[in-house]
Amino acid sequence: xxxxxxxxxxxxxxxxxxxxxxxxxxxxxxxxxxxxxxxxxxxxxxxxxxxxxxxxxxxxxxxxxxxxxxxxxxxxxxxxxxxxxxxxxxxxxxxxxxxxxxxxxxxxxxxxxxxxxxxxxxxxxxxxxxxxxxxxxxxxxxxxxxxxxxxxxxxxxxxxxxxxxxxxxxxxxxxxxxxxxxxxxxxxxxxxxxxxxxxxxxxxxxxxxxxxxxxxxxxxxxxxxxxxxxxxxxxxxxxxxxxxxxxxxxxxxxxxxxxxxxxxxxxxxxxxxxxxxxxxxxxxxxxxxxxxxxxxxxxxxxxxxxxxxxxxxxxxxxxxxxxxxxxxxxxxxxxxxxxxxxxxxx
Numbered sequence: 001x002x003x004x005x006x007x008x009x010x011x012x013x014x015x016x017x018x019x020x021x022x023x024x025x026x027x028x029x030x031x032x033x034x035x036x037x038x039x040x041x042x043x044x045x046x047x048x049x050x051x052x053x054x055x056x057x058x059x060x061x062x063x064x065x066x067x068x069x070x071x072x073x074x075x076x077x078x079x080x081x082x083x084x085x086x087x088x089x090x091x092x093x094x095x096x097x098x099x100x101x102x103x104x105x106x107x108x109x110x111x112x113x114x115x116x117x118x119x120x121x122x123x124x125x126x127x128x129x130x131x132x133x134x135x136x137x138x139x140x141x142x143x144x145x146x147x148x149x150x151x152x153x154x155x156x157x158x159x160x161x162x163x164x165x166x167x168x169x170x171x172x173x174x175x176x177x178x179x180x181x182x183x184x185x186x187x188x189x190x191x192x193x194x195x196x197x198x199x200x201x202x203x204x205x206x207x208x209x210x211x212x213x214x215x216x217x218x219x220x221x222x223x224x225x226x227x228x229x230x231x232x233x234x235x236x237x238x239x240x241x242x243x244x245x246x247x248x249x250x251x252x253x254x255x256x257x258x259x260x261x262x263x264x265x266x267x268x269x270x271x272x273x274x275x276x277x278x279x280x281x282x283x284x285x286x287x288x289x290x291x292x293x294x295x296x297x298x299x300x301x302x303x304x305x306x307x308x309x310x311x312x313x314x315x316x317x318x319x320x321x322x323x324x325x326x327x328x329x330x331x332x333x334x335x336x337x338x339x340x341x342x343x344x345x346x
Contacts, residue, residue: 001124004131006186006222014089014136015191015227015249019296019336021089021138022082026344027074028094028123029142031152035345038069048152049095049143053112063115070122073343076129082342083133089191090135091298091338094123095143095155096176103176106168107145108156131189138229138298138338139180140194145172148199164204174212181216185226192227194253194298201233206242213250229253229296236283240290251335252291254284255299256326258308265307269318272308276325285333296336300326 026034032047039046042055056062082090097109100120104113127137143155146162146169163169177195184190195212199205209230217224231253232239243252258264258272267275288295302323312318330337 001121001128003124003128003187007188011188014189017088018331018334019089019136019138019191019338020087021091021298021336021338022087023091023093023299023338023341024074024126025093025341027126028070028092028098028119029153029155034341035069037346038065041065045157047157049097049155050108051157053097053109053115059112059114062112063117066115067118067122070119073345074126076132078342079129079133079135083135088135089138089336089338090130090342091138091140091194092123092126093140093142093153093197096141096145096173097143097155098123099176099179103172103179107172127184127187127190134189136189136191138191138194139184140197140229140298141173141177141180142197144196144199145169145176148196150200151198153197161200161202164200164202164208170208170211174215177212177216178219181219181223181226185220185222192229192249192251194229194231196231198231198255199233201235205233209242213248217248225249227251229298231255236287237290240287240295243291243294249294251294251296252287253296253298254287256280256297256330257299257301257303258322259303259305265305267308268311269304269308269315269322270312272304273318273321273325276322276329281329281333284329288333288335293335295334296338297330297334298336298338299340300330300337301340302326 030038030049030052032039042051044051053062056065096103097116098119100116101113104110130137142153144163146166147154147156148163150159150161180193213228227249229251236254239252243250302319309315
């Protein structure tokens with residue numbers, strides 16, 4: 001399966017317009033909490049992609065289960081629907097394993113590499129289906145070799161972050177990203193490649209970005225101007241300045257959630273909504289301006305904790321106000337925003 005001939009004029013429209021987006025999470029990278037039924041016959045901790053690949057009793061069985069999921073979880077009807085409601089982009093999380101057996105060699109997926117032998121053609125199909133409906137695609141490396149954050153959404157269940165401290169893992173991840181840029185920089189509806197998803201904000205992160213971006217810019221003439229997205233490791237001001245100092249097409253990604261800290265719990269939903277009009281708006285506006293508007297919120301949701309909602313008389317209205325407030329803010333101050341996510345599976 002291949003892509004249509006590259007149209008640089010149309011590609012610029014896809015890449016420079018505001019991205020009104022949704023994440024296609026748990027299509028090609030899995031987490032137990034999002035698709036629990038897939039994990040019933042998983043191995044080990046039953047948390048992440050690697051437990052699926054080693055589960056189901058055999059490599060062939062695991063491959064058949066995942067191929068059926070890839071073919072049915074999201075389909076053309078979904079892209080048609082998304083286009084009909086004004087979604088013009090999707091963020092597509094993938095792992096290094098998604099590219100096939102050669103990229104699994106000498107990694108934890110090496111012994112089960114054959115599970116992914118038919119995965120990349122399905123990713124190509126997804127991009128082409130999106131193109132049919134005028135939808136751009138941001139291809140997001142959600143799982144890097146060695147893991148960028150130790151989280152199950154990076155494909156592993158051992159909690160270890162072994163990307164930045166292992167030159168071999170850095171080299172393998174760079175090879176993965178090089179392949180993606182080689183394949184996608186001349187695809188009309190691909191709006192960019194995200195280098196890492198939610199990396200730990202370790203001291204080595206900036207140097208990793210510098211080295212990888214330099215390598216990717218040299219892949220081809222087209223790659224020199226291809227959009228590369230970087231997550232800020234939840235240090236928004238620092239990476240706004242980093243992006244703002246660059247002259248090439250690099251975009252800062254920030255993820256905006258209000259459910260993970262004790263402070264989030266303690267704050268009523270109505271106060272979260274008020275913050276969106278004051279302190280949160282100010283912080284995001286500053287970040288966007290510093291980054292020369294090359295700033296997106298590519299994960300956000302309407303989730304609030306029970307504690308935040310407990311003080312609200314009309315909980316449904318409080319949630320609606322919070323969700324609408326976020327949408328209005330991101331529309332006004334960012335170059336794009338992507339809701340997490342389209343589907344979960346019981």
